[in-house]
Amino acid sequence: MALVYKxxxxxxxxxxxxxxxxxxxxxxxxxxxxxxxxxxxxGAQFELLQGFGVGAQFNVRLYNNTNLxxxxxxxxxxxxxxxxxxxxxxxxxxxxxxxxxxxxxASGTNSFDVKNVxxxxxxxxxxAGAGVxxxxxxxxxxxxxxxxxxxxxxxxxxxxxxxxxxLIGSTVSNFSSxxxxxxxxxxxxxxxxxxxxxxxxxxxxFRYWRLEIADATNPEDIEIGVIVFGESxxxxxxxxxxxxxxxKTNFVDSIPTAGFTTVQNDRGIKKKLxxxxxxxxxxxxxYPAMLNIFDFARTVLKCLWVPTPEYPKRFMIFGKxxxxxxxxxxxxxxDIDYVNFNLEVDEAR
Amino acid sequence: xxxSDRKQYLNITTLDQDSLDQMHDNLVTKLGLxxxxxxxxxxxxALPFTIISPGLVQFTKVGHGLETGNTVTASSSTSPxxxxxxxxxxxxxxxxxxxxxxxxxxxxxDCLSLITIYASDENIYVGDTFYKALLNFPTVKRxxxxxxxPTLEFSTVSISLSNVDGSLNKFLPGGINYGGWxxxxxxxxxxxxxxxxxxxxxxxxxxxxxxxxxxTIKSIDMVARDDFDKVNVSFPSNTITTTAYPDIEDSIxxxxxxxxxxxxxTNLDEKTGASIPCLPTNGANAGVLAGTTNLDxxxxxNANKSFDIASVTLVRSDTVFLFNSADVTSVSANNNDFQLxxxxxxxxxxxxxxxxxxxxxxxxxxxxxGKDLGGVFDDDNIVSQAEDIILxxxxxxxxxxxxSWATYKAKSAPAQSAIAGIKxxxxxxxxxxxxxxxxxxxxxxxxxxxxxxxxxLKITSLHFEDFPDPIPFAVxxxxxxxxxxxxxVDVRNNFNVAQGLFNLLPGxxxxxxxxxxxxxxxxxxxxxxxxxxxGIVFPNLYVRADxxxxxxxxxxxxxxxxxxxxxxxxxxxxxxxxxxFVSLNVEIGATVFSGAPAMIRQIGYSPKGRxxxxxxxxxxxxxxxxxxxxxxxxxxxxxxTITEEV
Numbered sequence: 001m002a003l004v005y006k007x008x009x010x011x012x013x014x015x016x017x018x019x020x021x022x023x024x025x026x027x028x029x030x031x032x033x034x035x036x037x038x039x040x041x042x043g044a045q046f047e048l049l050q051g052f053g054v055g056a057q058f059n060v061r062l063y064n065n066t067n068l069x070x071x072x073x074x075x076x077x078x079x080x081x082x083x084x085x086x087x088x089x090x091x092x093x094x095x096x097x098x099x100x101x102x103x104x105x106a107s108g109t110n111s112f113d114v115k116n117v118x119x120x121x122x123x124x125x126x127x128a129g130a131g132v133x134x135x136x137x138x139x140x141x142x143x144x145x146x147x148x149x150x151x152x153x154x155x156x157x158x159x160x161x162x163x164x165x166x167l168i169g170s171t172v173s174n175f176s177s178x179x180x181x182x183x184x185x186x187x188x189x190x191x192x193x194x195x196x197x198x199x200x201x202x203x204x205x206f207r208y209w210r211l212e213i214a215d216a217t218n219p220e221d222i223e224i225g226v227i228v229f230g231e232s233x234x235x236x237x238x239x240x241x242x243x244x245x246x247x248k249t250n251f252v253d254s255i256p257t258a259g260f261t262t263v264q265n266d267r268g269i270k271k272k273l274x275x276x277x278x279x280x281x282x283x284x285x286x287y288p289a290m291l292n293i294f295d296f297a298r299t300v301l302k303c304l305w306v307p308t309p310e311y312p313k314r315f316m317i318f319g320k321x322x323x324x325x326x327x328x329x330x331x332x333x334x335d336i337d338y339v340n341f342n343l344e345v346d347e348a349r
Numbered sequence: 350x351x352x353s354d355r356k357q358y359l360n361i362t363t364l365d366q367d368s369l370d371q372m373h374d375n376l377v378t379k380l381g382l383x384x385x386x387x388x389x390x391x392x393x394x395a396l397p398f399t400i401i402s403p404g405l406v407q408f409t410k411v412g413h414g415l416e417t418g419n420t421v422t423a424s425s426s427t428s429p430x431x432x433x434x435x436x437x438x439x440x441x442x443x444x445x446x447x448x449x450x451x452x453x454x455x456x457x458x459d460c461l462s463l464i465t466i467y468a469s470d471e472n473i474y475v476g477d478t479f480y481k482a483l484l485n486f487p488t489v490k491r492x493x494x495x496x497x498x499p500t501l502e503f504s505t506v507s508i509s510l511s512n513v514d515g516s517l518n519k520f521l522p523g524g525i526n527y528g529g530w531x532x533x534x535x536x537x538x539x540x541x542x543x544x545x546x547x548x549x550x551x552x553x554x555x556x557x558x559x560x561x562x563x564x565t566i567k568s569i570d571m572v573a574r575d576d577f578d579k580v581n582v583s584f585p586s587n588t589i590t591t592t593a594y595p596d597i598e599d600s601i602x603x604x605x606x607x608x609x610x611x612x613x614x615t616n617l618d619e620k621t622g623a624s625i626p627c628l629p630t631n632g633a634n635a636g637v638l639a640g641t642t643n644l645d646x647x648x649x650x651n652a653n654k655s656f657d658i659a660s661v662t663l664v665r666s667d668t669v670f671l672f673n674s675a676d677v678t679s680v681s682a683n684n685n686d687f688q689l690x691x692x693x694x695x696x697x698x699x700x701x702x703x704x705x706x707x708x709x710x711x712x713x714x715x716x717x718x719g720k721d722l723g724g725v726f727d728d729d730n731i732v733s734q735a736e737d738i739i740l741x742x743x744x745x746x747x748x749x750x751x752x753s754w755a756t757y758k759a760k761s762a763p764a765q766s767a768i769a770g771i772k773x774x775x776x777x778x779x780x781x782x783x784x785x786x787x788x789x790x791x792x793x794x795x796x797x798x799x800x801x802x803x804x805x806l807k808i809t810s811l812h813f814e815d816f817p818d819p820i821p822f823a824v825x826x827x828x829x830x831x832x833x834x835x836x837x838v839d840v841r842n843n844f845n846v847a848q849g850l851f852n853l854l855p856g857x858x859x860x861x862x863x864x865x866x867x868x869x870x871x872x873x874x875x876x877x878x879x880x881x882x883x884g885i886v887f888p889n890l891y892v893r894a895d896x897x898x899x900x901x902x903x904x905x906x907x908x909x910x911x912x913x914x915x916x917x918x919x920x921x922x923x924x925x926x927x928x929x930f931v932s933l934n935v936e937i938g939a940t941v942f943s944g945a946p947a948m949i950r951q952i953g954y955s956p957k958g959r960x961x962x963x964x965x966x967x968x969x970x971x972x973x974x975x976x977x978x979x980x981x982x983x984x985x986x987x988x989x990t991i992t993e994e995v
Contacts, residue, residue: 011714019986056445086441089441091417091439091440091993092440092441094440097416097417102424106477107477107478108477109465109467109477109478109479110417110418110479111474111478111479112475112477112479113417113418116479121481121482123471123473123474124472124479124481125474125479129645161711223468223511232816238756245924252377253957253959254958255917255958255960256830256831256920257826257829257831257919258826258827258829258830258831258832258833259825259827259828259829260827261827262376263375263376263377263378263827263919263920263958263959264376264377264378264925265378265379265380265920265958265959266358266377266378266379267379267471268471292962296531347364
């Protein structure tokens, strides 16, 4: 089941309620744009997709890099359908075999295959060949002819703070021409994640994406646990309240002993994030977007949640909803309905 | 500020007692449990292939399920250059390409790709292998059987692999790789973190036909039994058939050919003078019944060292007759069958004044020496005989036996424990489990066998002089899980009077001899005159002095007051093994043990907390060389006074 993108509505002249451009132009397209009200900045961008003789067709998106964003679908993992022939690397389409690495560590059980970057299991790794620290490329064929644009990118790895990572988008599989080129930099000192949030709505789409990695001083072999990128669902105007609860859970097996001590087996630390939403307007786009996520990801799919894209690593979490939240509706009238709920995302599920 | 490493578990790369102790100082470790399950393979016979380019061939098989990285073992009668292991370089849903290296011509090949499921209770790399979180482990146990009740308990493990996502459907009925699961191997290993060299196999077995493999809507369930199921086989296994012996009598057809070891020329039935039965194998032959044809007689399935032609005895209606050795003929080179001349085939032996003619129901006995073990040890050596039984009648090999076999085979002192000098013999005709029989042999000389942590069959002893001093591993309160230290009296193995019954003779199927009754008077006095008597059976021993020695030593053990302690201990005890001793320094409520020796009888590996579930045999009240408890009320042990009843 894919995400459902709802149109904003279709009206015929003279029933447009808010003047925009010219009434004749909007009515001819059969659509209405609602981008804000009063003095509030809206940051709306419009992407021109296709032109027809009868007029223009617009993909309308409100974009910001300040509010909560959730990446639920991962075109970085290739196409959704099977039976479509082979991708650029000679592998069957739709099987999650859409990455090609310039180097891979030897394993008698094929345990470091580059396909591992496509799993939700962050512990399952792609590992570079022993000692290969520079000149590493990981190429992704999204298996989508029209390509994808990337406004959110996340990679979990063991790269050092001095690593350089370059993300390239291209329409050709040999990357002889480059349409997108972004230096992602190192991982920072305190975690193992690289995050990229586009400053502006990316307007170009590319089928092929490449990561160029160099990390000459890393004492370990280069490893990547997961890579996801694509277009996020982005909240605008409304957001979660400022009381964000972040919990780290140390998973241990404990043996309380007869010696008044507890002996333990450490199995790792995982994060949990609680976000509270208050008074989301039932009639605005954020609430339906969240419902859309609940229906799509449910409590079974991991999504990338970035509550604060301006300082993304602070609360970023790649996890599942622990449960679909209970909604409390403050219903005053049919069109006056404000929704409260708390949600919890757990990366250990 | 201290700069000591308090998280050694993240850096240590060897797993020994020192490293476990270090980690225990900080009360934390990181131990992993992983499982490898052999799944039904991809297997195709005479699969056509085409040549894509030199060294690259393509097979077409709809829904083959293989992927890049899989290895295919190919063999081709039409194109030998295909033979060998080749990796898949690319594939589609219906084709796969192999890099053959050589340049085969197009043809057909038999293809086999082994598939192993790597799983764990967490997502973890061990070495260069990734184990996916697919199951919760059960407790895996290894057990030494009850003393004086020789059984080896086998570990059985029930595994439930998560299949909620259907990723294992290909191995189930209707799936691409569905095939037989029985006898597929299962290995469970435990070790430190991702350090492959620290992982040891705590279970190695195969999926059984009992329980086997099943499925639920969210799992594949399977039952595996450890590899030592191989010794859970019966012997003898060869039967007397009409195919091999067309003139066999109905009453003998289907009987098993006996297995014989040791010296059967001495300490025999006084009445018959011989004890090894000889089975007539042509008793229904008309010539035999007419006395014109020699009677064929079979001793054993195995070849024997010698056969005494002057010892062949007839038992007819409780009357015993000795055959003239001149009538014993055609003795086989293996000394396991011969012929007997009759009245009209040249026989001279008179039975009640008449030359002998076979009658159905006649019984024959003889003296002989069983299988020639051909080694440096005596054919009478009980450990050598046990070893040969295992290697001959089960699928174990010498590599499955621990070095302790050689040690105990050669043990020559003190006298009561000198295995090399204790004489044993074996006659088995009824179906008997190999391991049960071997454990029974060992019990008679105070040895026990168990599967050690290297999954080899190992021998340990209950010889006082073998008990360790000092004991290197001390168990303290903080090694024991709260509320999981439970002592109880070992009622079964506490007795103060014993008598040995020995020398089981196949002719009579009874133990032919008894020792005097022996008693530990101090124990009896301690129990206000209460005697607890036990008969101890030594069917394989036939030398009186040997049996008396063993009876006295067993009584010294059993009259000392044993306790069994069920204890759950932390992972600091991980490297302990069955048969190891620990020194109990435990004071929990009313249970006080101060330096008390205890022998481990059972080990279980519990996945929750990576803890050890142990069954200990406390020797708190059992003095042995180097251990003198110093408690009041010591009545048993190596220096206990055992007296013969008069």
